[in-house]
Amino acid sequence: MYLFFWVWLLIPQRGVRMTEKIPHLHPDPEVDESRGYITAVSRELALQGVPVDRVWLDPCQPVDATIVTGGRALVWNETHGWAVGDFLSGEQGVRTVLAEALLLGGGVVPPPEEIARRVVLEQSAPLVVREIRARDGFNEVLRRY
Numbered sequence: 001m002y003l004f005f006w007v008w009l010l011i012p013q014r015g016v017r018m019t020e021k022i023p024h025l026h027p028d029p030e031v032d033e034s035r036g037y038i039t040a041v042s043r044e045l046a047l048q049g050v051p052v053d054r055v056w057l058d059p060c061q062p063v064d065a066t067i068v069t070g071g072r073a074l075v076w077n078e079t080h081g082w083a084v085g086d087f088l089s090g091e092q093g094v095r096t097v098l099a100e101a102l103l104l105g106g107g108v109v110p111p112p113e114e115i116a117r118r119v120v121l122e123q124s125a126p127l128v129v130r131e132i133r134a135r136d137g138f139n140e141v142l143r144r145y
Contacts, residue, residue, distance in 0.1 A: 021046075023065060024092075026057040036145035037109060038065040038076065044112035045069065048120050056092035062132050066096040073098060074119065078138065079130055081108045082115055103127055109141045 022039045026032040035057060042055050045067065054068040064077035073087035075096050082104040090096030104110075104118045106125035118124065130136060 021052045021055045021067075023055045023057045028060060031057050031060050031063050033139060033142050034063055034065055034076070034078075037112075037142050038067070040112040040145045041074075041076070041115050042067050044116040045074075045119065048116040050116065050119060058090075058095060059093060064095075066090055069119075074104075074115070075101075078108060079132060080127065081105065081110065082118075084119055108138065 021042055023035050023042075026035065038055060038057065042052050046052050050069050052067060052069055054066075056066055058064040058066060062077045062079045064075060066076075067074045068087055071087055072084060073090070073096060074082055074084045075098060076082050080103060083098060083101045084104060085098030085101035088097040088099050102122075102124055104115060104124050105127040106114060106118070107128045108130050110125075130138065
């Protein structure tokens, strides 16, 4: 009986990703508003075969987040969107430092599928910049995720 129980725990259950990496709830509501979008990007990266090791939401001003993928990382913020580069340091509550960062462009909240495609193909798009706290519908876009 005990053997059956342990084997059942090791078999992925339908609808459950046992290795999924998603950001934890952030105590700052302004920062936490990005959690759904960051989760969607993390999931899409994993679906495209990019190994996601860790994900966290970072401090605000600007709001940002990090997805670590091996020795590389993607950093998102509310003013420039996504950048990818070699991961040097960072953790939740501490800004992430990248080496040889490439801004992925294409807007501040491009679709998760587009970000995963750019990472896999190592492509960028024209950069779009926004101001912190601009009244431009940014929060409404984030709430869709």
